[in-house]
Amino acid sequence: MDQRGFGVDFGGSGIKGAPVDLVAGEFAADRVRIETPQPATPDAVAAVVAELLVQFRGTAGTVGVTVPGVVRHGVVSSAANIDASWIGTDADALLTEATGHEVHIVNDADAAGVAEVAYGAARGQQGLVVVTTLGTGIGSAVVHDGVLVPNSELGHLEVDGHDAESRAANSAREAEGLSWEAWAERLTRYYRVVEALMSPELFVVGGGVSKHAQLFLPLVDIKTPIVPAALRNRAGIVGAALHAARAV
Structure with a gap:
């Protein structure tokens, strides 16, 4: 290469x-x-x-x-x-x-997922890594032992009768004026669904809002380790x- x-x-x-x-x-x-x-x-x-x-x-x-x-x-x-x-x-x-x-x-x-696994927050992580980008929607990347499984579209999972990103994307937080705590509750629900489906070793959270990760990621109550992206934009x-x- x-x-x-x-x-x-x-x-x-x-x-x-x-x-x-x-x-x-x-x-x-x-x-x-x-x-x-x-x-x-x-x-x-x-x-x-x-x-x-x-x-x-x-x-x-x-x-x-x-x-x-x-x-x-x-x-x-x-x-x-x-x-x-x-x-x-x-x-x-x-x-x-x-x-x-x-x-x-x-x-x-x-692309963001490949970068985070190769150089960023998931570097050296074996097994299944799920990278999500929280923005206008929820983008997702699924990488297993460094190999991308493309087009996962996990932002469009149905969660509690809703398209997941319509409730849990950063745009929903902004549009509804949600507190970080209220948004973290929705993220908890979303990540628990993904966790139950895929049992990943690690979640990595990107998107512009990840620069504020300390305000919401510690409030996301799931079993899987969840960390902010390193490469950001x-x-x-x-x-x-x-x-x-x-x-x-």
Whole structure:
């Protein structure tokens, strides 16, 4: 595997990219951010990814790109929070043609999970690790002995008659004005369901709210160890670059 890669994190407001040192799991240069085009169609996003790579002339090797959707063999098959025209798009082929680099896409939560297991809070952890990202929704990544089981979508489990993320995502906390204690009760219920289904060795909690982990994670009452993510907003870019390097 190459020691350098390039990762791109495609989000609702910004598309961010940086070269990545795949030994250390760190950016090899400062990240560059470009506003996400509206509408964020596949062709429009491909043009932005190509523009990002132009700003890092000399970038060689594969490029990894996160997508907030289910990914199968480089094809996007869901679009809950992105333009519907992504559904059915062979994004690997589209982005490879647009950029002139070999590109591999990966679900955004899966990218974060791969990064946390390789370099972050779950480094060295054997067995089953479940990484969740608490944001607008709940993203999830399931990794067993370092191997990703993709597209787990555990944020859409039904818990007490509700789509889990509609009650337990950070957006629900903000929209309903929940205290950290009240939100922790909902998170406890959610993680107990996942715990009962999967019996993981470790939960890792990411997303922007993880920087406040000390305010809510100690209140989550489950048997499984649960820790905040280490890479935070670097996880998508780093995980995408690592995924692409491994895909070669």
